[in-house]
Amino acid sequence: MILEKVEVPLTKEKRAILKEIRLAAYQDWADNLDLQVEQEKITKKERNAKIARALYARDLWAERFKNIAYQDETTGLPNRKAFKAKSTALIRRGEPFGVLLVDIDFFKKINDTYGHPSGDRALVLTGLSMVSSLRVDREENNEDLVTRWGGEEFAILLPKVENEEDLQTVAERIRLGIGENPMSIKTQFEEQKAAITVSIGGGIFRGGNFHEFVELVDKQALYAAKDQGRDRSVILEKE
Numbered sequence: 607m608i609l610e611k612v613e614v615p616l617t618k619e620k621r622a623i624l625k626e627i628r629l630a631a632y633q634d635w636a637d638n639l640d641l642q643v644e645q646e647k648i649t650k651k652e653r654n655a656k657i658a659r660a661l662y663a664r665d666l667w668a669e670r671f672k673n674i675a676y677q678d679e680t681t682g683l684p685n686r687k688a689f690k691a692k693s694t695a696l697i698r699r700g701e702p703f704g705v706l707l708v709d710i711d712f713f714k715k716i717n718d719t720y721g722h723p724s725g726d727r728a729l730v731l732t733g734l735s736m737v738s739s740l741r742v743d744r745e746e747n748n749e750d751l752v753t754r755w756g757g758e759e760f761a762i763l764l765p766k767v768e769n770e771e772d773l774q775t776v777a778e779r780i781r782l783g784i785g786e787n788p789m790s791i792k793t794q795f796e797e798q799k800a801a802i803t804v805s806i807g808g809g810i811f812r813g814g815n816f817h818e819f820v821e822l823v824d825k826q827a828l829y830a831a832k833d834q835g836r837d838r839s840v841i842l843e844k845e
Contacts, residue, residue, distance in 0.1 A: 624680060627723055631730035631789075635738075638787045647786070656738040663742045666749060678754040680726055681733040689753040692763050697816055704764035704773040705820065706808040707828045708736065708780070711836040713758035720791055720800065728789055728802055729758070736760065739783040740776075761820075770810060770841050777806045777839035785837070805831035809842035 639653045648656075667684055671677060676688040684692075696703050710716075710732055717725040733752060740750040740762070751763040762780075767773050781804055788799040807828025811819050823842060831840040 621679075623723065624726065627726045628682065628730050631727045631734065634727070634731050634790050635734050635787055637790070642786060659740075659742055660734060660738040663737050663740070663749075663752075666742060667751075681730050681754050683733045683737075683760075684751060684753045686753060686755050686761070689751065689755075689761050689763065692751050693816060696763065696765055697811075700813075701765075702768040702810050702812045704762075704767035704776065704808060704810055705823055706762040706764065706773070706777055706780070706806055706839075707820075707823055708732075708760040708762065709805050709828060709832070710758035711803045711805055711832075716800065716802075724789065724791065724800075728800075729754070731787055731789055732784055732802055732804065733760065735784045735787045736762065736780050739780050740764075768810065770844055773808050773810060774839065774841045777808050777841065780804075781806055781837070781839050803837035805836045806839035807831050807841075808839065810844065 636657075639648070639656060642648045643650055643653050664682070667688075671684050671688050671691075676684055676691070678685040693705075710728060713725065713728070716728050733754065736752045740752065742749055748765050750765070753761050753763075755761050764773065764776060767776060784802055784804050788801045791798050791800050805828060807823050807826070807830065809819065809823045809827060827840045827842050831838050834840070
């Protein structure tokens, strides 16, 4: 998962398409929040808090990562370069922190069934769902960071999450939050909802080789989540 990938600059036409894709994903997210209020799963105040959290997080990231090289063009999220910059700062601080690797389940099937624009829309919607589930903080070293690695893969840094139990709680909150945000698909005859689920692997970094640690989370925890049936989270046990 952590292998470098070549980023190809987007054309003007592709940027225009992505603009519409993002708008559609944002609309899905807002509609899903309204539905959750109607079903009394959340209150109006909780819905507004999710919206405010997502907007605030994006404002913070715009401040932190002004260089476009740190932004993923499809989702608007910070990218792996931002992940590396943030993780380096956390490692220097010398405190334990949580890492989650998130993989959209059966992403190829989404592309094959609904088309690649719908795949991009699923990426944007998944990213937005994660952002609204996490914590924002004016202290740069304390804010959670959601990044896109490429493909259907995301990586999250969680300062101040220092034990496996808390990390499992966060992972499940993210997983369930994504599951509550299906994507609207319009066909020739009707509009239907396409569910999005994710597999999550995680661990607490307490020192050592960070590159090897992320590889371990990928090959053991994330692999286990997929091997056990997907749509679940697995956290490495404390050594």
